[in-house]
Amino acid sequence: MSAPSQLSKDPRNNYFDFGAARQVPETHMWEGLYEHPVVDGGVRAGEDAVPVVDMQDPRAAEAVARASEQWGVFLLEGHGIPSELLARVEAGIAGMFALPTPEKMRAERQDGEPYGYGLPHIASYSSKATWSEGYTLSPASLRAELRRVWPDAGEDYRHFCDVMEEFHRQMRAVADKLTVLFLAALGLAGEQIAAVEAERKIVETMSETVTMHLNWYPKCPDPKRALGMTTHTDSGFFTFVMQSHVPGMQLFRRGPDRWVGVPPGALIVNIGDLFQILTNGRFRSAYHRAVVNRDNARVSVAYHLGPPADVKVAPLREAVGAGKPAYRTVTWREYIVVRKEAFATGGSALEMVSLSPDDHDDEGDGADHISEIPS
């Protein structure tokens, strides 16, 4: 059985015990994490303030368009998910990761398998290990999946499944509403969507393919040298990230190069690479990473939405207009392979599927295309 990368780093016991670590070992020590300054992205941060979209605002679609074009990320308010549910999700996840390692390892994700306990794909693309644990789940197979952790299907199991299913139900409803806002932001009205096969397929299938990735970032004795999640863009259409009360997500922005700390509390929406392709580059995906801290362990949940793995994604006719498609057609499955290559070369996966790489301008403001993964 092959172990997830971070778990295999310590040859003495085959997993790394974060709770017992008094310092960051060489295996988990990253260079150059603070090459660029870190600034606060709170509401009063002027041009560094991460955009906020209130779903209840009659002009929400305009705000979605602006934020998706200029940042590729926004904080979502007015979504109606009770904070009490989000607190239960957080407590449930913290409880699951607090289980003894051998119990979690029963659900270890196997090579080539999409779901299970273990670090995300991108963790295996770096030689250094991250200060985190992960669990990837499909809501469709949640109960069967979690029986691997809790074979007795007792009270803890039932409670965790109930909480995560309720979270999924509510997130799915928010995703449907946000999809309508995204389409309105692109100038596509309901009748047009129904009439155009590609758009109809996207709207209908997106919430069937949800993947949840649970992240656990333990307290770290030397947080400036360790990293919770490697710098990346999400690859699907869009992702919701719930990061409760402990901050940790940072966004990379150009002009000047800096990391913007995302304030905790609200639901975060990240535009993914396939959405950038679909909108012919109008909406931009954003590089982000997760840092760790000394005083608090942190939980986050990423709720990834995208097309079925083998559906072809190409720039929408309406987004291309009289211009040219900026990207070739790709499936999500193909794109994940391209992204792995991009990590190996330090390049940009979007650029690798771009039809006119020379047209990209790498200078300028934060919305510009970034052709290398920022360190």
Ligand SMILES: C=C1C[C@]23C[C@@]1(O)CC[C@H]2[C@@]12CCC[C@@](C)(C(=O)O1)[C@H]2[C@@H]3C(=O)O
């Ligand atoms: C649906 C998915 C998006 C994801 C790959 C995956 O198949 C399941 C895990 C997701 C995740 C979570 C952490 C960061 C990320 C880049 C990774 O390696 O695994 C994302 C993937 C993605 O957005 O490409």
Ligand SMILES: O=C(O)CCC(=O)C(=O)O
């Ligand atoms: O934990 C975070 O803040 C980031 C998580 C993330 O980017 C992801 O799971 O895709």
Ligand SMILES: [Fe+2]
């Ligand atoms: Fe992400």
